[in-house]
Amino acid sequence: xxxxxxxxxxxxxxxxxxxxxxxxxxxxxxxxxxxxxxxxxxxxxxxxxxxxxxxxxxxxxxxxxxxxxxxxxxxxxxxxxxxxxxxxxxxxxxxxxxxxxxxxxxxxxxxxxxxxxxxxxxxxxxxxxxxxxxxxxxxxxxxxxxxxxxxxx
Numbered sequence: 327x328x329x330x331x332x333x334x335x336x337x338x339x340x341x342x343x344x345x346x347x348x349x350x351x352x353x354x355x356x357x358x359x360x361x362x363x364x365x366x367x368x369x370x371x372x373x374x375x376x377x378x379x380x381x382x383x384x385x386x387x388x389x390x391x392x393x394x395x396x397x398x399x400x401x402x403x404x405x406x407x408x409x410x411x412x413x414x415x416x417x418x419x420x421x422x423x424x425x426x427x428x429x430x431x432x433x434x435x436x437x438x439x440x441x442x443x444x445x446x447x448x449x450x451x452x453x454x455x456x457x458x459x460x461x462x463x464x465x466x467x468x469x470x471x472x473x474x475x476x477x478x479x
Contacts, residue, residue: 355444362437367392367400368409372426372434373441375410380423382415409433 336342352366359369370390374381381389387397401424404410409430415421426434449457 351444351448355441358440358444359437362433364433364437365400367396368404369437371397371400371404371410371424372430372437375424375426375430376434376438380413380425382421382423386424404430 356366356369359366364372367390370392371386374386374389383397383401384394386401387394390397392400401410401412405412408427410424411427412422413425415423449460452460
């Protein structure tokens with residue numbers, strides 16, 4: 327006879343809860359991203375450059391959570407579509423920075439506004455005090471993890 331563990335592990339495990347929440351919420355928003363004719367990695371690039379135009383591919387890859395070789399291919403494709411342009415760094419001509427084109431700026435602003443609305447909808451599912459605390463709590467957790475990772479690499 328099998329007995330069930332008194333405390334369920336996975337369903338209350340922090341990493342599962344973070345990943346499952348992210349997966350479910352991202353799925354909802356990614357449907358809209360695809361409806362706009364974008365792939366998810368392209369959306370990530372647009373969002374990163376919306377925040378800080380002129381990043382290098384290495385920086386973009388880190389912020390967009392993907393490998394640099396994949397990022398290079400994504401940038402190639404987005405450049406062909408007229409969403410981004412590569413430009414030499416003014417301070418160091420050997421470096422290349424990625425910038426939004428006018429079309430990329432327009433599209434990124436549109437998608438970021440939709441992302442903000444999606445976020446408001448997600449947070450409205452929580453009680454107000456939880457909604458106010460969740461992002462600062464996750465930011466502190468991420469800062470702590472990044473500090474630990476930097477010290478141990």
